[in-house]
Amino acid sequence: MTLSDIADSREKYGIKNLGEGMSTQGEELQRLRRSSPFNEDKDIVGFEEITKSLVAELLKEDRNRCVVSIVGMGGAGKTTLAKKVYNHADVRARFNCRAWVCVSSSYDHKEMLRSIIKQLDQISKEPLEVLEQMEEQDLEQRLYQDLQDKCYLVVLDDIWKEEAWDCLARAFPDVNTSSRLLLTSRNRDVAQHADALNKPHELKTLGQEDSWQLFLRKALGHGDNAGCPPDLEEVGIQIARRCGGLPLAITVIGGLLLAKKKLKSEWEKVLNSFNTNLSKSQSGVSAILELSYADLPANLKFCFLYLGLFPEDHVISVRKLIHMWVAEGIMQKRDAVNLEETAAYDDVERLCSRNIVRVAEMTVDERIKSCRVHDLVRELAIRKAKDEIFFQIHDTRDDEISAKSRYLAVHSLPWVKNYFGSSTPPLRSLLFFNIRIYEENISLRFKSFRKLRILDLENVEMYSNLPKEIGEVRLLRYLGLRGKLSIMHRFKIAHPVGLRITSSTRLPHSFGRLRNLQTLDIRTHATVIVPNFIWKLESLRHLYAYDMECDVPLKIEGLRNLQTLSGIRFDDIMHNNMLTLTSLQKLGIWVDDRSEIDKLCMHLSEVGSLTTLHLYSTRGRGRPTLAGLSKLHHVTELKLSGLWLMLPPDFPPNLSRLALKHTHLTDDPMPVLEKLGRLSFLKMKDAYDGRQLIISRHGFHQLKFLELSRLNHLDEIKAEKGALPQLLCMRIRNCGRLRKLPEELKHISTLDTLELVDMPKDSISRLAADTAFSVPNLRIFYS
Template structure:
């Protein structure tokens, strides 16, 4: 699990406090299916995190590639950020695209020294097209959390109000704000007034391609120009990214060294070249790549744009389309892996066959990552949860998409969009876009990313959008939309993503081709009509819904059911949900029975959340889930199920407050690799006797406040790679054999 320690999901202290309050509340917002709540202990420092756990594809680690030869730079910049200077100062990193400015900044931002020194942190991406109000809102939400009250308040504020609000919010905090990808000095000028100088050592990091932006950000700040890699460092990087170094015979090595030399130390060019050659077998294939490159040498180097294009041209048709699709998202946007996979499926990019489409799509994403055309943004236990494309590759995707009329992004300045493209992306001025005459276009996909769009009533569902496969409305979070009945006329629709929806019309049941229904990001309840059960091809239902759906078992294609309350589940007969792989349920009470979950014979991931302070009912049904791999239980457990299915590889027990030591039961699981116990046990001793936890690799114990002794047999946990022990104040000693195990910081784990 190399590299996993460096990848995690980090949110602000106030967000954790918000979630903590919500969990404790009698009637709380649903924490999304993928979210793990970590409650901060005030005596332990800024280690409070929310982590995302989501089924994703395996990948080749690429998070540290840029630091070949640059470890000294990291230490130098850390020293600048941590030095004893009270004033709020700015550290600016500048250099050309592809040098690794953002990756370097992320390395700093996520370092343990920074985590321990700055209790409040936030990260924003500015990009070329920026909206100051949206950036200010993003920082505020990072610091304060995303409760409905906060969102509603922010939407009523002017830019001046937001600026004052953020200043007041940060005034008493020691903060670090990362301002990534600044193109214009005006962008920084519009933000810096909101960052108070309270003489407490707060810091701001800026990354930019523009030297003048870096130098003018702070008259006495620190400016670092990122250097190119040396020839030796370049070769080291190339080899690290090559998938099969052992098959590189001397003749191939000579060819590769020639090509790497022409990259002139630009990391992005080197890793993309390495990804390309990794998929070319044999000397002749490598020679062909070199011949292509040598035709485009200019000033004794290869233009990075040509290397990127060559790698793109090497993709299969299916991978080609999948890569281009990243270009329709706004620049610098982090994309959820599940999101892009479901979009690819809806568009028909994923071939049908014996293998599940979701698995094939994950393989495609994995392939793009191996080729360094897509970057890993976040992971959980070696699984990609979020990804992005580099700015230069984003530009390439847009350029190639326009060449083949794959998609177009609406330009409000010219008030125009290609009539030849069947996919439209709208990043701003959505209302103005809808004033265009779109009636003659047979649009296949419409994707709104406009944070200011508020009028769904302007969308002409019955005429303009009747051929749609994808309707993706990633709109204004604080608004409430009424979905018109006419949405039921979109008979071809395969993916529908909405925000700000309180209820859907009964006509939604007409969408017989719908594969994915995603509503409200798990933040706001939505009423789903009974007709939802008519969606016979629905595979992914991700919606926090508040009304019973007794006939949901009619949707036999369901693979993911995420967001239903126990009230909605208790009357369901799941016997026909033979394809269900993931189930997430909230508001569970002890008085409810969950035994019918045992009918889900193909269930691989199960996450159950008790209502605030409640206990689980009997959990023996878990024994019958023979294919279960990932189990997360949040709430009091009076007695652990025994035995668990042997198939389980990961368990999270949160707020379980067990009175009996769970280790003897958990330790006999033959395939358990990852175990997280958070406030799971009230006893004074845990006993790990010989020959248990035979496959365990990572263990976290958190908030075992009464624990005094940990007994560990000689042959226990022979494969352990990482151990985290946090807020166990009475634990007298860590077992001797565990003292040499890699320490896992809490913020790196969940």
């Protein structure tokens, strides 16, 4: 059966149409990052000597700018090795500014320059929109000037062409500061072209012993020095040898075996698959990837192939991916409580555990936030998709859109209005990636897209109205308009968060005909004017907005499938009978000094499905008082964003997760928060302007995860004996003045992980020295 058959025959597989996920605002810098040093593979073997050599070369006493290169075949571990070197303690201490960018075969020069600028100058207050408007020559000059007095290290990962190096090289000054460029490439000629005086470091395949140790870690899930069950050892050695010493091949085959029972017969089946099906035509990593793909269940094959639509080295939001998979109708309800999005997240975890998909970023409580695929794995997905005419990727101006395409990803756009030619393909998904159209519009004949389920226009720049004909796409389930100010017609209005002037966008009335729409993402950087049609979208499950405005009170009553609603205003909530929203789980509301929070909480108190409440405070003269939250017995997660004078006088009684963002509290919040008896997760970002946080004896007796981010004035954290007795993970991100962690951390037996992210090198050295010997996992990252 083909994957197209799977998509069309959902009833045959018992697949229903139900549920969906969650929402938070992501930062623009995350969009710019592709491959990232943030998640370094913990299972690294065989790189000890070459790591020492690379570090020594980066640190050698030579004031000239030097290029250090790692070359090797695909799957040999070049990126993994580069991450290990990039995060090496001596390297961090040497270079006062660092950046990482993935070049890939289809690079965007301006995007790479923007990404490097933002990473090298993270304290800059310059809006990203300013960089977006700069021309290529201006970006090069800006970067060149920024680096004049810096001892910098920039990693150029996965560079394919000499032309790509030539474009970037002129932006990196050679000014006697001992700066370094570290590049990885499959092409030795590229490395020698970049610096003919330095011999590239060739990454060889792993030796037999290193291959075996990596295989055991991935296939059995064990740590160092863990042996193999005797009955599995002989067949395991044969499988490991078939991987040819390539870390990617070993990792993927290990993930395949990890998902199977630890039986000799199961491992022999895998070995026999090599010997019978693949040995005649393929070898090495290609054979491993083919075998791993063949072993996937039918629904996971569809999910895997769908990943091939995303650009090379693209960081993929897991939440977005889940929405798309659910909209495709391929997810199956697992039980009465967990809906399709739970099944979709499980499938993301299954693909990651098989090492087919890589984790790009995780939350502090170890949920997968974003992922990506190795370029060899993506090539497999594209190859398999072409075999079945499953999807098409449009990435050159000369490509023609096939009349048979059902899933189309547009990575570049021709400057013609008649985009699809004389015929319109029977598309189910149409995805655009960072397409910039300055005066022309995309010629989309919406009336012809009778089968379209997914339309994603994230970050597409269009300077004319979104066509009214979009209402004719009656089967549409996912519509993504997130990103640019220019997504629709613009005009100036006063923004509700203050006196500054910003743009506004308006949705056409025809949206009201999209009765099958499940997810509508209108998180633009402008207020979105929404005609009063939302109540007509009877299938709607997730409505994401930063800020919505309606000429009349926005009606949302009767949306029994709605699970997520963000960016709505206080007055609109109060005008609706919220009891009719029987599936509502997550709600984000704009409030101001006129908002009566006590009445709001009473209004929401009987909405039994509501578990997450996010209140955004505007920048008016006064502040709303947060009385009444104790009425919300069903709420277990509370998020407070914006400027507040003080913490609420009370909290939801069953609160387990709390996030404070941009609150700029002046009084230490810990004496209040530590008494929340059920609190297990606390995140504070730009939340407190004081110099000390003090946690008293037995404070936070249930807290397991603590993240402190951008507390720019924080010097010290103190904790009395007996505080934080259940803490598992503590993440400190971008707290540049922090000098001291609590001594009590050394005595918390449950504490497994301390993460230091984007911290100054002197702070890292001091904090790491204080805690390294007492915390099992000390992780230091730069994003």
